[in-house]
Amino acid sequence: MKLVLATNNKGKVKELAEMLNPLGLQVVPIGEYPGFQEVEEDGETFADNAIKKAVAAAEFTGELSLADDSGLEADALNGAPGVHSARFAGELKDDAANNRKLLKLLEDVPDEKRTGRFRCVIAIAEPHGRVHTAEGACEGIILRELKGEGGFGYDPLFYVPTYKQTFAEIDLKQKNSISHRGKALRKAVEILNRLYVNREG
Ligand SMILES: O=P(O)(O)OP(=O)(O)OP(=O)(O)OC[C@H]1O[C@@H](n2cnc3c(O)ncnc32)[C@H](O)[C@@H]1O
Numbered sequence: 703m704k705l706v707l708a709t710n711n712k713g714k715v716k717e718l719a720e721m722l723n724p725l726g727l728q729v730v731p732i733g734e735y736p737g738f739q740e741v742e743e744d745g746e747t748f749a750d751n752a753i754k755k756a757v758a759a760a761e762f763t764g765e766l767s768l769a770d771d772s773g774l775e776a777d778a779l780n781g782a783p784g785v786h787s788a789r790f791a792g793e794l795k796d797d798a799a800n801n802r803k804l805l806k807l808l809e810d811v812p813d814e815k816r817t818g819r820f821r822c823v824i825a826i827a828e829p830h831g832r833v834h835t836a837e838g839a840c841e842g843i844i845l846r847e848l849k850g851e852g853g854f855g856y857d858p859l860f861y862v863p864t865y866k867q868t869f870a871e872i873d874l875k876q877k878n879s880i881s882h883r884g885k886a887l888r889k890a891v892e893i894l895n896r897l898y899v900n901r902e903g
């Protein structure tokens with residue numbers, strides 16, 4: 703059975719594939735379907751956007767489709783960038799510019815107030831229209847400078863106290879074991895397993 707990953711973010715594809723490949727599904731990124739128009743992410747919540755992306759991909763491909771909508775919430779910024787994380791510094795979705803903007807806005811915020819979390823909602827859309835969602839969050843601290851070379855997006859600024867490292871310093875497997883995406887995805891895998899059982903039974 704095919705599972706289309708409705709995301710154009712290569713960092714997400716890597717993390718999702720690492721956890722989904724062992725399921726024995728044929729995991730195919732939406733990039734392999736020419737002509738798919740990216741949907742406008744105008745939802746008020748991560749769930750709204752994740753559902754919109756998964757449903758659009760399932761309608762376009764006719765296959766079971768999985769989308770991820772995620773972002774970083776800084777407590778000192780009342781939860782910003784939140785659902786606007788990808789385009790925080792402009793339409794170009796520039797990770798470096800987003801990180802610079804975040805650092806600038808948090809410039810005068812003392813260490814103890816630099817708390818925040820990554821959130822992720824995964825939506826799974828079945829071709830005939832049923833949609834399932836799963837969510838996850840991961841608490842951390844937003845640093846004053848970039849640290850680490852791995853990961854993507856805001857990872858070099860996101861410090862996890864229990865690991866004493868940023869998301870850009872830990873490897874992909876470790877990140878999946880504690881991240882917002884890993885947590886949401888483990889719940890999503892349970893949903894996928896249930897769908898399988900229903901199909902085969
Ligand atoms: O919509 P798709 O095509 O999936 O790709 P995207 O990059 O636009 O993804 P989102 O709309 O969900 O925006 C999420 C943004 O939040 C950030 N983000 C989400 N998860 C992250 C993670 O694990 N590490 C670092 N940054 C992350 C990253 O900058 C993303 O661009």
Ligand SMILES: [Mg+2]
Binds near residue numbers: 743788
């Ligand atoms: Mg997006």
